[in-house]
Amino acid sequence: MREFVVPESAHGFRIDLFLTQSCDGYSRSQIRDAVQNDGAEVDGRVIRPSYKVKAGQVVRFQVPPPASDDTVPENIPLDILYEDDGLVVINKPAGMVVHPARGNWTGTLTSALAFRFQSLSDVGGPTRPGIVHRLDRDTSGVIVVAKNNAVHLNLAAQWHDREVKKQYTAITSGRLDRDRDWIHASIGRHPYQRDKQAIREGHSTSKSASTFYEVVERHGRVTRVDVHPKTGRTHQIRVHLAHIGCPILCDRLYGGHSELTRSQIRRLAGIEEAMPGAKPTAEGDEVILGRQALHAKSLTFTNPQTGKEMTLTAPLPPDMQSVLDLLSNDSPS
DSSP: OEEEEOOGGGTTOBHHHHHHHHSTTOOHHHHHHHHHTTOEEETTEEOOTTOBOOTTOEEEEOOOOOOOSSOOOOOOOOOEEEEOSSEEEEEEOTTOOSSOBTTBOSSOHHHHHHHHOSOOOOTTOTTSTTBSSOOOTTOEEEEEEESSHHHHHHHHHHHHTTOOEEEEEEEEESOOSSSEEEEEOOEEEOSSOTTOEEEOSSOTTOBOOEEEEEEEEEETTEEEEEEEESSOOTTHHHHHHHHTTOOBTTOTTTTSOSOEEHHHHHHHHTOOOSOTTOOOOTGGGOEEEOSOOEEEEEEEEEOTTTOOEEEEEOOOOHHHHHHHHHHHOOSOO
16 A cells, blocks of 8 residues: 655646556556556545545555466365366356456466466466356356367357357346246446446447346245356346346346345245244344355356267355245245
């Protein structure tokens, strides 16, 4: 953390420009990203990159780690579903970022892979060794990693040609009036929120997107669905389900809640809160879910080296299973 006092000569400068001039070795885009990630304070208040400083103000700035072309190996346990000499399939936990990015330079899947495996493909560049596709940080489940370039290119072609069958499990809020249906709606950048995508027809950033869903079970205003995305747009499942009025539980960007307690889930499902006369306890209102309830359940693809179709499946993680266990219990807990 570094501290600066704004001189008269910098009065009226944008904070990102002021910090770029004050910190050697960083580009303005790096500084802007760090400020956007709550890395700067002016007189004790967190500000955005467009903020204009005034002479005499005190600026405190968390200097970002220097960007590196090398993935730093870290001894992070991996749940391996399948491995051969050409690829490995991982059950990625929620909360793990796939590759280094703004605000997430350590603890990534690529760091864990670099520690465990001697050789990975380099088609995606030095910061994404072996990464054929990706999952959002808070989405758990199946992800495929290539050990060599030939396998990587073959798998990438299968994704590009939409030959890979993808199945996700999602737990949503709201009522789906159909048991199964297609959602066809183009997705592009959100008009003013940089971290979000949005349904946008005819915009320069828009791309066609198609998702098929099928209801597995309903519990009041909570629904478990199997989801099969045909395309692979950023945040596609999350955006499409929110678009039809059924956002994924605890989807901070598209659903409004970042966590749900036992009682909140029971209210959504219409389950009686407690037996008459029973006193609520702190334990009875514990947080059950603290991330978006989306899990990459399975992938079906052709193994590039054997030519055989294979399906890899990851079990539902404990947090999502706890929600379903709670919902399936018709009697008060």
